Amino acid sequence: MTKLIKSLRNFVIIFGSFSFASVASVYQLPAGNSKLIGEKVTYLVEQGDYFQALSEYHNVGFLALIAANPNVDPFLPTKGTLLEIPKQMLLPYAERKGIVINLAELRLYYFPPNEPLVYVFPVGIGRQGLTTPRVISYIGDKRKNPTWTPPQEMRERYKEEHGKEMAKVIPAGPDNPFGKYALRLASSEYLIHGTNKRMGIGLRASSGCIRMYAEDIEWLYHNIKVGTQVRIVEQPIKMSYEPDGQKLIEIHKPLSDEENIGKNFFTEAVAQFIQHDDQQSQIIKQRLEKPSGLVESLPLR
Known part of the structure; x- marks a missing residue:
């Protein structure tokens, strides 16, 4: 398993420049009491680069890339600028089990059972006033091609802004903000889901749910089981x-x-x-x- 992961990561490094598709970051769990995973990564800006594309390619959050490079224009970085890519990190203070989401760093960690690995993904979380809860929960349901029922408050706001009613139920498809896959926290209204707006990853932009890139949520959907523990923390x-x-x-x-x-x-x-x-x-x-x-x-x- 470990050799396969290393081969996959080498393939991504060699051929990744031809695609900006998101790819999971996979790390060996550190030995002993260490919490350090990953290595320092830098990138030399080329003509036409911009942070949104670079964050997708390196599978890091948009705000994380900005924070690591505070003096660089995220939309027009100067060619030849050396960027810090935040691919090295400390594991959060939490049981290394199931899913751990640290709101402060906008990252999701998945610890597969019986494997000395951790998968790390950037996520989008609830914007101010629509906070993602800090809880210990579990995956209560998995849904492919989920429908979306906009809350009444959102439907009222839509009518005020557009002068017409918003549909009560949005079917699966390009207009559905949940994307193609969703994982429900217990029986609550909170989901870990895909998105039809890639700019929302690595930002505080949702209505309280956890957003992931389409490729990331698809991988997670197929690799975790209902009942998997989910712990959401805020550890800046x-x-x-x-x-x-x-x-x-x-x-x-x-x-x-x-x-x-x-x-x-x-x-x-x-x-x-x-x-x-x-x-x-x-x-x-x-x-x-x-x-x-x-x-x-x-x-x-």
Whole structure:
């Protein structure tokens, strides 16, 4: 299995420039207590490149690519610019089982049973005011070619904006925002689904559901079972003591202040991790103000 995955990844590296189709990122689970997966990846901008196409090709989120390269125009990057591609990361603090979604980093992790692997996908989540819930749940249902029933609030807004009624049920097809595949969380209204708008991946753009590229949700649909555990968390600060002695951090932008009123992400666990070191504390606070989403090593005392 491992040899097959390595061969597939080599094929993508060699021939991937001919297509911008999304391809799952597959990593070996780290040994021992390590949380570090992936390697540092850079890309030299060519004429005509733009971030949306590059994010699809590298299978990373659009906002993640912007955060990693804050001084680069995402629509007209200059030819010859060296971009940081966020393909190295720390695993979230969660049981390595089933699906784990970290809202802060807009990523979905899938840990297949009985395999030392993790599959990582960029996702879109709920926009402000239509928050994706933080829950421990499970896949309650799998649907191919799902229909969509727009909520009453959306139908009313559509009538106000367009002067006509919106259909009560949208059948499968190009106008269906769920795409071709959907996975329901328990018996709730929340889904992990495809999309007919590829720009929504790696953004906060949905009505609360989890969006994935068409190729990614199709793979997930065919490779997970009903009953698979799903854990949705918000962890903007990820940390790891690595076996080689490094102290690694990876910091993402928390969700809106409105949704996190009174919530302090600089927790006692963070303070203990840096051993209350003032220099390291300042670094983390600075990164929270302008997070890059890249893994970095804290200076050792």
